[in-house]
Amino acid sequence: MKVALFVPCYIDQFYPQVGIATLQLLEKLGVQAHFPAQQTCCGQPLANSGCERDALPIYKHFVQTFSDYDYVVAPSGSCVYHVRKHFDKLEQTADVQHVRGAAYDLIDFISTVLKVETLPGAFPHKVGLHLSCHGQRGLHQANESEMTPVRDGQLHRLMASLDGIELTQLNRNDECCGFGGTFCVSEAGISARMGQDRVADHVLNGTQVLTGSDMSCLMHLEGIVRRAQLPIRVMHAAEILNGVVT
Amino acid sequence: MSHAIRADKFLLDADRTTWHDETLWFVREKRDRAVYAVPEFQELRELASGIKNHTLSRLDLYLREFESAAQANGVYVHWAADAAEHNAIILDIIQKEGATRIVKSKSMLTEECHLNPFLIKHGIEVVDTDLGERIIQFRDEPPSHIVLPAIHLKKEDVGDTFHTHLGTDKGESDPQRLTEAARQHLRAKFIAGEVAISGVNFAIAETGAVVVCTNEGNADLGVNLARVHIAAMGIEKIIPRLSDLGVFTRLLARSATGQPVTTYTSHFTKPAPGKAMHIVIVDNGRTQQLGRPDFRASLKCIRCGACMNTCPVYRRSGGHSYDFTVPGPIGAILSPNIDMKKHASLPFASTLCGSCTDVCPVKIDIHTQLYKWRQVLGEANEIPASKKWSMKFMGRVLASTRVYGLGGQFARKALRLLPHGLTHAPSMNAWAVARELPEAPKQSFREWYAKQPQPAVQPTQPQIPA
Numbered sequence: 152m153k154v155a156l157f158v159p160c161y162i163d164q165f166y167p168q169v170g171i172a173t174l175q176l177l178e179k180l181g182v183q184a185h186f187p188a189q190q191t192c193c194g195q196p197l198a199n200s201g202c203e204r205d206a207l208p209i210y211k212h213f214v215q216t217f218s219d220y221d222y223v224v225a226p227s228g229s230c231v232y233h234v235r236k237h238f239d240k241l242e243q244t245a246d247v248q249h250v251r252g253a254a255y256d257l258i259d260f261i262s263t264v265l266k267v268e269t270l271p272g273a274f275p276h277k278v279g280l281h282l283s284c285h286g287q288r289g290l291h292q293a294n295e296s297e298m299t300p301v302r303d304g305q306l307h308r309l310m311a312s313l314d315g316i317e318l319t320q321l322n323r324n325d326e327c328c329g330f331g332g333t334f335c336v337s338e339a340g341i342s343a344r345m346g347q348d349r350v351a352d353h354v355l356n357g358t359q360v361l362t363g364s365d366m367s368c369l370m371h372l373e374g375i376v377r378r379a380q381l382p383i384r385v386m387h388a389a390e391i392l393n394g395v396v397t
Numbered sequence: 398m399s400h401a402i403r404a405d406k407f408l409l410d411a412d413r414t415t416w417h418d419e420t421l422w423f424v425r426e427k428r429d430r431a432v433y434a435v436p437e438f439q440e441l442r443e444l445a446s447g448i449k450n451h452t453l454s455r456l457d458l459y460l461r462e463f464e465s466a467a468q469a470n471g472v473y474v475h476w477a478a479d480a481a482e483h484n485a486i487i488l489d490i491i492q493k494e495g496a497t498r499i500v501k502s503k504s505m506l507t508e509e510c511h512l513n514p515f516l517i518k519h520g521i522e523v524v525d526t527d528l529g530e531r532i533i534q535f536r537d538e539p540p541s542h543i544v545l546p547a548i549h550l551k552k553e554d555v556g557d558t559f560h561t562h563l564g565t566d567k568g569e570s571d572p573q574r575l576t577e578a579a580r581q582h583l584r585a586k587f588i589a590g591e592v593a594i595s596g597v598n599f600a601i602a603e604t605g606a607v608v609v610c611t612n613e614g615n616a617d618l619g620v621n622l623a624r625v626h627i628a629a630m631g632i633e634k635i636i637p638r639l640s641d642l643g644v645f646t647r648l649l650a651r652s653a654t655g656q657p658v659t660t661y662t663s664h665f666t667k668p669a670p671g672k673a674m675h676i677v678i679v680d681n682g683r684t685q686q687l688g689r690p691d692f693r694a695s696l697k698c699i700r701c702g703a704c705m706n707t708c709p710v711y712r713r714s715g716g717h718s719y720d721f722t723v724p725g726p727i728g729a730i731l732s733p734n735i736d737m738k739k740h741a742s743l744p745f746a747s748t749l750c751g752s753c754t755d756v757c758p759v760k761i762d763i764h765t766q767l768y769k770w771r772q773v774l775g776e777a778n779e780i781p782a783s784k785k786w787s788m789k790f791m792g793r794v795l796a797s798t799r800v801y802g803l804g805g806q807f808a809r810k811a812l813r814l815l816p817h818g819l820t821h822a823p824s825m826n827a828w829a830v831a832r833e834l835p836e837a838p839k840q841s842f843r844e845w846y847a848k849q850p851q852p853a854v855q856p857t858q859p860q861i862p863a
Binding site for chain 1: 400401404405408414418422429432433439707709710713714745746747748749750751752754755756768771772774775776780784785788789791792795796797798801805808809827828830831832833834835836837838840841842843844845846847
């Protein structure tokens with residue numbers, strides 16, 4: 152299989168270690184992913200702001216970049232959701248349809264395509280999961296509390312398989328963190344308050360390491376954790392898994 | 398004024414924001430427990446959505462069927478194109494009856510049409526008989542929630558209001574005593590009421606009957622004591638058959654408050670001997686929404702309020718921050734249809750988390766419609782100019798690998814070199830009001846990758862560690 156790595160723009164610029172961990176983790180799972188250097192962004196920031204038309208050249212660039220690959224894997228469910236759901240605005244050529252179907256969130260790719268549900272390795276910490284809305288409600292990577300009391304999902308299964316790990320039981324399992332793309336500045340007050348409330352839930356229930364599979368939510372939550380100088384470490388799931396799998 | 402500005406005012410009282418959020422989250426959790434207990438809940442949602450879609454596709458036929466059936470029951474049926482016609486029709490009925498004392502049960506439609514101030518201007522006394530509605534009527538405030546209209550008020554606030562208007566003891570905040578005071582006060586109003594106005598939850602085309610769901614029984618008391626009953630309904634309240642009703646009553650109260658069913662589900666079919674019954678069927682922008690394919694499904698709404706209770710933005714900004722009769726996510730997709738300019742910020746008052754869509758009992762794709770309204774507003778130039786131009790600029794940058802790479806280098810360098818006080822100045826950087834910026838690394842991922850020995854691009858076979 153021919154796998155491309157898509158490193159979303161903000162990860163490329165601010166969290167290169169997450170891109171590196173994703174690449175190395177995939178390698179350890181036997182997948183040699185390639186990073187096509189001409190890639191930029193999925194266009195979501197523009198489209199969510201009501202400027203879908205201005206995003207169309209970015210969409211086209213994305214499709215051109217990735218149409219030769221069987222899978223496009225990204226450490227960000229939100230970008231993947233955008234490609235899958237909102238690239239319907241493009242003319243649905245064979246390439247466009249292929250790329251929409253080939254886009255996978257990293258954890259989804261590991262669980263669904265590689266069919267890996269457990270990983271060897273130890274991570275003896277209390278870990279709180281942040282279930283990102285686009286991964287959970289958009290890509291159905293975890294059960295939604297709106298539907299069922301059963302708390303299960305891809306990230307939960309992978310993390311729970313690590314030795315010595317303890318997963319935090321949150322008061323609100325899957326409430327939105329308030330990042331929301333440009334929402335985080337256009338509704339900065341509500342966005343911050345939502346993030347503070349989410350972090351408070353983790354503090355209350357003893358999270359030492361806060362993780363998730365979407366770096367955008369984690370960037371927002373990390374910003375709040377660092378401002379409040381809280382004893383919580385924020386890490387992308389790829390960083391944890393790459394660190395423990397040898 | 399934008400939603401964000403009104404939300405910031407609400408957020409100033411941090412403790413009250415916490416209380417408001419927790420109160421509505423409690424309702425959401427109650428809803429969850431009620432939903433989990435019904436194994437076929439998701440099938441019910443699908444069925445309800447299907448019935449509503451079907452009905453909306455043949456709305457003209459069902460409305461005429463309903464009108465004929467209602468007329469055969471001896472009910473007067475009126476058609477109102479807009480709020481002004483709705484108000485004029487109701488005033489005319491009241492004046493022909495020579496009545497001046499009106500009791501009204503809960504109706505979001507009459508709120509939408511601003512019926513109360515219109516009637517009061519014409520010398521008519523209107524008393525809202527739903528407890529929450531009566532509280533906010535005393536305070537001269539609009540409802541902040543469609544099911545729980547006074548949810549923004551604490552019992553101490555109600556105590557102050559009742560002290561002023563009903564003469565309860567100063568500082569009295571015991572819910573039992575306050576409710577008893579309201580009960581005694583309303584009883585006198587019920588007995589004096591000449592005309593009763595009610596809303597409509599469901600209108601059954603087959604029988605011509607209207608169904609009103611309440612927990613307080615105030616609609617029944619009002620209607621049965623008054624000479625005349627006027628029921629006001631939007632055109633989207635129609636369902637085809639009586640046998641369809643059970644699907645909706647099973648969904649409505651569970652979604653709204655977590656109850657299996659509302660305390661009262663009252664069927665009003667024909668007037669009692671010697672009395673009169675009128676139904677006013679109102680469009681007021683609904684056919685316009687029906688004509689928008691992307692937003693038509695918003696007319697499936699049965700006004701349960703579940704999307705408000707679950708919305709993390711609504712819970713922290715309060716219903717009044719939406720400045721529209723119907724607040725919350727559903728209000729944000731209904732309001733631009735009425736006045737795109739005035740309500741332009743509402744579709745942006747969401748993270749698009751999708752929880753509203755997941756709780757909606759009739760499966761309205763609320764968060765997708767929010768996204769689509771954003772595009773409509775963007776095309777209509779109803780988004781802030783700063784946002785529009787920065788997005789255009791970003792579009793250019795992100796469509797070119799070279800410009801993007803250079804821009805990223807520049808931004809990271811600036812972030813590393815500029816003093817923290819400048820990069821985090823709240824006046825220039827809304828992000829930094831409550832958050833630190835990420836620490837800018839020296840090299841981006843692509844810069845790191847370019848320095849690695851490049852593997853040949855060839856298909857690989859995954860090998861899963863045991």
